[in-house]
Amino acid sequence: MVTDHAVHAEGLVKHYGRVRALDGLNLDVAEGSLLALLGPNGAGKTTAVRIFTTLLEPDSGHATVAGFDVVRDADRIKSQIGLAGQNVAIDEYLTGLENLEMIGRLYHLAGRDAKQRAEELLMQFDLNDAANRIAKTYSGGMRRRLDLAASLVLLPPVLFLDEPTTGLDPRSRRQVWGMIGSLVREGSTILLTTQYLEEADELANRIAVVDAGRVIAEGTSDELKDRVGGNRIEIAVAKDADLARAAEVARRHFSSEVNVDSTQRRISAPSKNGTSQLAGLVRDFDGAGVDIVDLQLHRPSLDDVFLTLTGHQAEEEKVAPPAGRWQRRPR
């Protein structure tokens, strides 16, 4: 079958016992683009990646990667893809150099090529100084970078990155993002899974939102946000006593419904003409003697998108989301 898509999936279904991990997943990733598969834990993201990378066979449906069928041509796909899984897949007791050399040999590069390629990658991923240290001594960020480097040994046309920044501190995450960004600019096709809304927003050309084994929405970040509506203004007041008066002021400015959250002392409302409204609003609050602690105008976050699309929070089923992960990013 001829397609322009580096990754193509049609009606993928996979069961684990009675659990339906994939429930008719359809997906296309255009050549040279980065698609983010965004969804909560258990949505089926990893299962999809495992099928694309030939680690798992689907119960039904079909998929191609780089034009090859994932079941029939599994052996040929393997030299076309790179995989960096959820868990860092490096050997702790080998040095960075030995790890990459080993992967090169297993890709069947000649001995000298494997070594040269390993040295190149270490340089590119800023691991040169640690090349001859065993990976056990590496920091979390360094391990991730080495893992990412290992998936690039053969410069595969299609890359699968399964939650590549899970567990990283913000600085290392930025670093990994930078590297993924430059890979896309250099022409790689990347399918990336993430639960970080911010990550999808930052890196992806297109985002596919997955829930319960299906893609429930797909588009650019802006397209998805438009589906939820325009900008919102959010106001936080200092004192409980001010809340009612502030709401009254807000109602004068916004024709449509104003949402008042008394526990958070927050007022929010959809904003039609954006920034031009802000000046007048601030003046009126001032005149009414309302103390404002926070005033924001923001585009809906992907969190809002997820909530609108699924009717539940992205992380509903998880026990305790790590602090800060789901906070909205002020714009």
Add this chain to the structure above:
Amino acid sequence: MAVARAVSTAGTRYEPVRGRPRIVWAFLDALVLAKRSVLETVRVPELIMFVAIQPIMFVLLFRYVFGGAIQVPGGQYVNFLMPGIFVQTVAFGGVTTAIGLAQDMQRGIIDRFRSLPMSSSAVLTGRTIADLARNLFTVIIMLTVGFLVGFRPGGTLFEFLLGILLLLGVSFAFSWISAFIGLLVRSVEAAQSGGFIWLFPLTFASSAFVPVATMPIWLQTFARHNPISVLADALRGLFHVNPLMTTADTRWALLQSVAWIAGILIVFVPLSVIRYRRTTAR
């Protein structure tokens, strides 16, 4: 379909070597992974202990603590003991495969290996070949210590080398049993205990350390047909350290030994490969 090749600013695309038969790749891939496993041994102090120090302790303890109390007919205990300890140590050495595989299966590294265009059997063969290398090293250490405490094999150089070869065969066979155990259990801890537990009755209820004739009758039946006894006796014959063994006895023990090694491999190589495919295909 033409998929655009990624061209990295700091990257050259290297072409894989092609056109070698599958079986050659299976062997070369296994060697790459065996090297990984051997490097690991050198870098983990506990493993060096296991490979080098523990066998020396066994030799010295049995030679000097039990040696005085154990009588062997027709010869010196140290000469009777060493072949037994060789077989026992090499069988125990295989447990490294169980632990290593259990570790691999828990970590993401097995997914990476499976996503590479490498031979899938190499994950198992690599471990068992690494055990061969480790066990050869251990045998050399034990031979040296053995000589220092009075072990004196007779016979020809050919017989001696045949004995070493037999030991490597034992190592390879037991590593595959161990591979199966490593794939069967769900944790590294379970691989550790599960890997050793069956080896204790097997090695001690055998002719490895004491003559079988000193055991109660019911145990003798088991001990005589125990592969460890058969292998230890074959080695004793090859090393000419048991004056009671005739050439025919040696031949018979050797034949049985080879049959045991072949039998174990015929059963456990396919079992392990099937188990590996099942476990990883989830």
